[in-house]
Amino acid sequence: MKNVTIRIPAALREFAGGMAELELQAVTAGTALEKLAERFPLLSQRIVDQDGAVRAYVNIFVGETNIRDSSGLETRLADGDIVTIIPAVAGG
């Protein structure tokens, strides 16, 4: 298990008890999202679909790297990694 920080975007904070970031332990990006889902099911719905795939309008970055350009949900985490969730927003 690795200790990582999850950053919640403003657009989704209302589904995460208002939290901007939280820490949890996980081995991969996928297990981090599963742990997040246990605590905040409504938040999880907005990030992944019923099959657990990341939605087309959300990006998950581990550090600077998009997990889509790495091993997707299998992307391995290291201690101290920052996992950032960035959804599409449209405001202008």
Place this chain on the structure above:
Amino acid sequence: MSLKDATLARLRKKIAEVSPAEAKALQENGSVLIDIRTPEETSLGIPAGAALLNRDRLELNIEDHAPDPGATVLLLCNSGVRSLLAADNLLAVGYSDVRSVAGGFVRWKSERLPLEVPVSLGANQRQRYSRHLLLPEVGLEGQHTLLQSRVLLVGAGGLGSPAALYLAAAGVGTLTLVDHDVVDRSNLQRQVLYSDTNTGLPKTEAARTRLKALNPDVKINAVDQKLDRTNVEELFADHQVIIDGTDNFPTRYLINDACVRLGLPNVYGSVFRFEGQTSVFWPAQPDEPTPCYRCLYPQPPPPELAPGCGEAGVLGVLPGVIGLLQATETLKLLLGLGDLLTSRLLHYDALQARFTTHRIQPDPNCEYCSGEGEFPGYSDYQDFCS
């Protein structure tokens, strides 16, 4: 022999002289050719590719043109006399290989070597843009480039207001504003193009008045229309940069798809509450392909999951920050300066006071920018925000 003639005779022994044709050959091999004549003289024409540096600024600014004092520097004046005197000055400040073009510009012209007419600005413009002219990275040529540039902004709201104001101030020659809204009092908390007396007016009309007052040099095309699939390509054509400052998903995808199709850079920004994001999407970038908006977000969220729309709250200054980052990227694009935000997504969290950048890559399966197959056509996303 007069003192002048004696001095010139002495300098001719000391300073190497080259013919205009030899100077041109050296120039083609990378040596810098500097025209030291006055602005009145150079305004009529200079040797093609020559740098302009008036003799009275020569020693002060030579390093902008020839950073290496060991490099070959070629000086040209009208007849080849002032360039001899100037060459002696450069030797005195430490340049080791300074040559004077014998016969100067008169001989260059009579030998029918290539000429160009240097760009010039009027007196008012030299004052207005003086802080740009002082930057070697912009200078006279860069300012001239900006004045010839054409930028289109979709949305004259929170993002478009600061972007348009600063681009107009910077002297971007043509700004096309596309927006079909009227000014509402609730806009004024962040849409700094407008004043209280503008409420009820079409935004593009109020914006044109404000921008022309700021800089009469700038041509403003006010397009009081909603961007849609029927007008997007015609409106975008003849522009070098498109700025996405709209407030809804369907228009963002329309802008992206048209930019991909036309090969235009899409300077993207969006904001929500206390956060913003910006990037430059440009699959047709000359050096290396970079992603489009759809590579990052292949599809918009369905209405029930879309985070906020036009009615969502936003901290008034936030679109100011993001809109100015868009304006900055636009100026860099037009001037060919620095590293663009292509292949990176910049995210700003105002509450945490944190900027982060994330790498983004082209999606090899992107239907729009991967270059595989035909253009899929424009999408009809439901405009659930209006």
